[in-house]
Amino acid sequence: MKLEGVAAFLTGGASGLGAASARVLAEAGAVVALLDRDMALAEPLAKELGGVAVKCDVADHESLKAAVDQATAAIGPPRIAVNFAGIDVSQKIASRSKGPHPVESMQREIDINVIGTLDGCALFSEQMMNLEPFEDGERGVLINIASGAAFNGPPGQSVYAASKRAVAGATLPLARDLAPYGIRVMTIAPGFFKTPLAESVDDKHIDKLISMVPFPKRWGDPRELGELVKFICQNRMLNGETIQIDGAMR
Numbered sequence: 001m002k003l004e005g006v007a008a009f010l011t012g013g014a015s016g017l018g019a020a021s022a023r024v025l026a027e028a029g030a031v032v033a034l035l036d037r038d039m040a041l042a043e044p045l046a047k048e049l050g051g052v053a054v055k056c057d058v059a060d061h062e063s064l065k066a067a068v069d070q071a072t073a074a075i076g077p078p079r080i081a082v083n084f085a086g087i088d089v090s091q092k093i094a095s096r097s098k099g100p101h102p103v104e105s106m107q108r109e110i111d112i113n114v115i116g117t118l119d120g121c122a123l124f125s126e127q128m129m130n131l132e133p134f135e136d137g138e139r140g141v142l143i144n145i146a147s148g149a150a151f152n153g154p155p156g157q158s159v160y161a162a163s164k165r166a167v168a169g170a171t172l173p174l175a176r177d178l179a180p181y182g183i184r185v186m187t188i189a190p191g192f193f194k195t196p197l198a199e200s201v202d203d204k205h206i207d208k209l210i211s212m213v214p215f216p217k218r219w220g221d222p223r224e225l226g227e228l229v230k231f232i233c234q235n236r237m238l239n240g241e242t243i244q245i246d247g248a249m250r
């Protein structure tokens with residue numbers, strides 16, 4: 001898909017990987033809508049990129065639906081939608097010192113990472129399927145964000161890993177559901193990227209993890225992930241697959 005002038009909606013677009021991807025897409029000519037709960041971050045970025053910021057909680061259907069309607073009224077229906085919004089409540093499933101993982105934070109993590117992503121796919125694709133088709137009948141691209149944690153078994157991240165494996169697992173059935181409408185679905189599973197979310201992990205733990213990255217032995221730059229988002233949008237043969245971008249950290 002050519003990016004010039006198309007509407008790109010990014011949940012979690014105010015910070016980290018979402019913000020970097022919004023910047024890359026805007027530089028390529030897309031008009032971005034940042035759907036995020038944090039307006040203090042989203043509004044100045046949207047202004048800088050010539051897009052719009054819309055407040056929402058992706059785990060709340062009415063809130064997400066209202067945000068999609070508001071963004072569509074502002075910049076038109078999405079041709080590109082990326083579900084970045086996610087949280088990571090790192091905690092062991094049970095330990096002597098902390099007891100069992102609280103079910104409330106399990107539920108919240110699943111609601112944001114899994115339901116927020118799938119509901120985003122449902123609402124964004126509903127808009128996309130009524131658009132005029134481009135070359136090959138392509139109408140839109142949905143990109144979801146899993147994590148290397150879905151495949152690598154990191155201790156203390158059972159709920160996060162389960163939520164991200166669910167996102168990866170949905171990729172092919174989503175692509176098959178939406179293929180008749182010319183909508184592609186891809187998932188990106190990032191390794192370690194330097195963002196506020198990753199920086200919240202204990203320094204010692206991160207140093208150990210980074211030392212396990214074969215090459216390049218460093219944090220990923222969020223812009224590198226944004227470039228992958230752009231490439232997926234541009235390459236129509238990419239569909240129904242999860243791409244790990246992690247310096248071979250498996």
Ligand SMILES: NC(=O)c1ccc[n+]([C@@H]2O[C@H](COP(=O)([O-])OP(=O)(O)OC[C@H]3O[C@@H](n4cnc5c(N)ncnc54)[C@H](O)[C@@H]3O)[C@@H](O)[C@H]2O)c1
Pocket residue numbers: 011012013014015016017018035036037038056057058059083084085086087088112116145146147148189190191192193194195196197198
């Ligand atoms: N940074 C990494 O190394 C890494 C690795 C693997 C996967 N990921 C995934 O990438 C995505 C982006 O992470 P990041 O590192 O950029 O984090 P981040 O914390 O910098 O950004 C997350 C954004 O999502 C928004 N958000 C969170 N919950 C929301 C909700 N309920 N409704 C609306 N907005 C909400 C936040 O306000 C924030 O702007 C997440 O899904 C995360 O799990 C990140």
